[in-house]
Amino acid sequence: MSTLPLAVSRRRRRGVRHTLDMRVSPYAYVAPFFLLFCAFGLFPLLFTAWVSLHEWTLLSETQEFIGAANYTTLLADGYFWNATFNTLSIGVLSTVPQLALAIWLAHLLNRRLRFQTLFRVALLLPNVTSVVAVVVIFSQLFGRDFGMINWILSWFGAGNIDWAAGTATSHIALSVMIMWRWTGYNALIFLAAMQAVPRELYEAATLDGASNFTQLRRITIPMIRPTMIFVVIVSTIGAMQIIAEPLLFGQSSGGGGGVATGGPDRQFQTLALFVYEQGFANSTFDFGYASAASWLMFVAVVIVAGINFLITRKVKGGLV
Amino acid sequence: MKLRYLTLTAVAFFSAFPLYYSVVVASRHNSALAEVPPPLLPGGNFFANVARVFDTVPFGLALVNSVVVAGSISIAVMFFSTLAGFAFAKLRFRGKNVMLVITVATMMVPAQLGIIPLYMLMVKLEWTGTNYALIVPALVNAFGVFFMTQYLTRALPNELLEAGRVDGCSTWGLFWHVVLPTARPAAAVLGMLTFMSAWNDYFWPLVVLTPDNPTVQVALSTLASGYVNDYVLGLAGTAIGTLPLVAVFALFGKQIIGGIMQGAVKG
Numbered sequence: 001m002s003t004l005p006l007a008v009s010r011r012r013r014r015g016v017r018h019t020l021d022m023r024v025s026p027y028a029y030v031a032p033f034f035l036l037f038c039a040f041g042l043f044p045l046l047f048t049a050w051v052s053l054h055e056w057t058l059l060s061e062t063q064e065f066i067g068a069a070n071y072t073t074l075l076a077d078g079y080f081w082n083a084t085f086n087t088l089s090i091g092v093l094s095t096v097p098q099l100a101l102a103i104w105l106a107h108l109l110n111r112r113l114r115f116q117t118l119f120r121v122a123l124l125l126p127n128v129t130s131v132v133a134v135v136v137i138f139s140q141l142f143g144r145d146f147g148m149i150n151w152i153l154s155w156f157g158a159g160n161i162d163w164a165a166g167t168a169t170s171h172i173a174l175s176v177m178i179m180w181r182w183t184g185y186n187a188l189i190f191l192a193a194m195q196a197v198p199r200e201l202y203e204a205a206t207l208d209g210a211s212n213f214t215q216l217r218r219i220t221i222p223m224i225r226p227t228m229i230f231v232v233i234v235s236t237i238g239a240m241q242i243i244a245e246p247l248l249f250g251q252s253s254g255g256g257g258g259v260a261t262g263g264p265d266r267q268f269q270t271l272a273l274f275v276y277e278q279g280f281a282n283s284t285f286d287f288g289y290a291s292a293a294s295w296l297m298f299v300a301v302v303i304v305a306g307i308n309f310l311i312t313r314k315v316k317g318g319l320v
Numbered sequence: 321m322k323l324r325y326l327t328l329t330a331v332a333f334f335s336a337f338p339l340y341y342s343v344v345v346a347s348r349h350n351s352a353l354a355e356v357p358p359p360l361l362p363g364g365n366f367f368a369n370v371a372r373v374f375d376t377v378p379f380g381l382a383l384v385n386s387v388v389v390a391g392s393i394s395i396a397v398m399f400f401s402t403l404a405g406f407a408f409a410k411l412r413f414r415g416k417n418v419m420l421v422i423t424v425a426t427m428m429v430p431a432q433l434g435i436i437p438l439y440m441l442m443v444k445l446e447w448t449g450t451n452y453a454l455i456v457p458a459l460v461n462a463f464g465v466f467f468m469t470q471y472l473t474r475a476l477p478n479e480l481l482e483a484g485r486v487d488g489c490s491t492w493g494l495f496w497h498v499v500l501p502t503a504r505p506a507a508a509v510l511g512m513l514t515f516m517s518a519w520n521d522y523f524w525p526l527v528v529l530t531p532d533n534p535t536v537q538v539a540l541s542t543l544a545s546g547y548v549n550d551y552v553l554g555l556a557g558t559a560i561g562t563l564p565l566v567a568v569f570a571l572f573g574k575q576i577i578g579g580i581m582q583g584a585v586k587g
Contacts, residue, residue, distance in 0.1 A: 018490075021491050022491070023413075025407075025411070025490075025491040025492065026407040026411040026413035026416070026491075027407075027413060029403045029404055029406060029407035029411070030404045030407050030419060030423075030465075032400045032403070032404065032459070032460050033400065033404050033460045033461075033462065033465050034419075036457065036459055036460055037426055037462070039457075040431075040438060040441075040456075040457035041426065041429060041431045041434070042429070043434075043437070043441075044431070044434030044435070044436075044437035044438040044441065045429065045430075045431065045433060045434035045437075046434075047434070047437035048433060048437055051436060105331060108327060108328055109328070111324070113324075113328075114325075117573065117574050117577075118332070119328050119331075119332055120573070120574075120577050121569070121573035121574070121577065122331075122332035122335050122336055123331065123332065123335055124569070124573070124576075124577060124580075125335050125566065125569070125570075126335050126338075126339075128516055128520075128565055128566055128569045129339065129520075129562055129566065130519070130522065130537055130540075130561070130562055130565075131522050131537075132522055132537045132540045132541050132544065132558070132561075133342070133540070133558040133562040134338075135544070136540070136544045136551075136554045136558050137338045137339070137342045137555065137558065138338065139544075139551075140342075140345060140353075140551045140555065141338065141341070143353075143551075145354075146353045146355075146356075148358050151356065151357065151358060180334075180335075184331075185580070188577060188580055188581055189580070189581070191581065192580075192581035192582070233428065234427075234428070237428060237430050240430070241430055241432050241433070243432070243523055244522050244523050248541060248544065251541070251544060251545030252545060252554065275433075275435075275436075276435075276527075279435075279439075280439075287436050287440070290436055291436050291437075294433045294434070294435070294436065295433075297430075297433055298433045301430050301433075305428075
């Protein structure tokens with residue numbers, strides 16, 4: 001008789017454990033992501049704002065609160081505005097042609113096609129290549145004296161272009177590297193969206209005598225608009241943060257200048273590279289100043305991404 | 321029709337040519353760079369150049385570090401993403417939809433802008449210069465969680481889970497015996513994608529590591545930024561640091577591309 005209460009309590013205990021399992025397990029399973037994001041994603045981003053209000057360097061023991069002083073210095077800093085201009089210039093030069101080309105390539109692939117897999121693998125090959133490899137390879141191709149690109153251009157009567165030296169030429173060279181690495185990837189993303197567009201729409205349009213280009217403009221683009229918005233925003237955010245390409249290009253093109261200046265005349269220093277220079281590559285290790293630049297960059301990213309969102313949403317076409 | 325194949329072939333050529341050309345240069349002597357027209361076929365100097373790479377930077381150590389870092393990140397991402405994907409796809413709990421939306425939204429956070437506090441955090445934890453600084457922040461990411469959620473919603477039959485429950489499985493038991501086997505194909509693709517991006521990661525390792533204990537990408541950038549511009553040396557390093565990955569990709573290209581496109585559809 002004495003075993004009965006024990007059995008009940010064991011059953012109840014199992015019941016409690018079951019309820020606990022059902023209630024708590026789901027949260028425990030998603031917790032690692034949220035904890036990690038808060039610790040290494042969200043917290044650093046927010047803490048940047050706090051650091052930016054201080055005189056704060058890697059080496060100093062104490063940090064003095066200086067209010068908005070870093071920001072006022074920054075807004076008067078010509079190098080900061082130079083970096084802002086370069087970021088926008090390289091961003092536009094690399095993103096606009098890239099996305100147009102990606103949509104067109106996806107359109108070409110979105111048919112029954114022989115060697116479909118082969119083409120897709122080839123398109124994604126550059127994306128598997130590391131950014132270091134890309135810049136090393138293209139620095140050679142863009143070389144002033146013995147680069148293959150200048151050699152080809154010389155057939156058309158061009159002289160030896162010193163790609164890294166000029167503002168416009170260095171922006172073009174960097175944009176080519178970025179485009180080479182990302183066009184195929186974005187084409188595949190667009191292709192995935194295009195495959196969800198009903199075939200009948202194209203068949204009907206063909207019967208109506210719509211050209212290939214008209215079909216792309218009037219059917220495909222309106223139908224994949226959500227994906228376009230997504231890709232445009234992600235590309236914008238990526239373009240605003242470009243850093244590895246100019247950093248490496250400055251080192252491997254041998255033009256001189258500091259480690260992170262983006263060329264001797266800062267002709268291709270981007271905002272992210274400016275932040276890196278102030279925080280890590282400068283003898284002052286000025287974390288406060290670099291954080292202020294980071295935070296302004298964050299604001300800029302949000303503004304530019306927002307503008308692009310509104311523009312992309314407005315892209316018209318429509319089926320009627 | 322002809323034009324389409326012609327265009328795509330041209331694009332495929334431009335995608336592959338720079339990689340091919342890097343091997344050509346890497347297999348020659350520096351003097352070949354000055355030749356006009358430039359050489360278009362590989363020479364016989366490749367292994368001599370690779371040996372120079374190992375003499376110039378600690379490339380063996382870099383390879384070990386990269387394998388350890390990319391390997392542990394991939395395994396962790398596969399595991400935690402499947403776990404969270406299971407919860408989001410098949411379990412009921414309050415706040416689930418909001419949490420999933422937040423997860424997707426975090427993909428748009430420009431996390432690189434928090435790099436200074438992140439570095440300060442690593443200094444506090446005394447992880448600078450170690451692989452922990454690379455591995456721990458990357459143990460799981462929003463893309464992986466979203467990717468596995470998508471897959472498990474589609475591929476994991478509810479009946480299977482119910483049957484498991486009837487047999488007395490706990491939630492963890494279900495995960496272990498039912499979810500993991502089902503998730504394997506998608507998790508493998510996720511693992512490969514993660515491995516590639518971890519292997520290729522450059523900026524964060526550059527900030528937090530030192531040149532004497534580098535990953536492959538950091539070692540390559542040291543090579544490339546040498547005082548004398550030795551392109552052959554840089555490209556030889558690039559070839560051995562990149563080509564294994566490219567080869568793996570060419571082998572599993574179909575699956576990897578399928579994975580990228582699947583993750584994208586509802587993005």
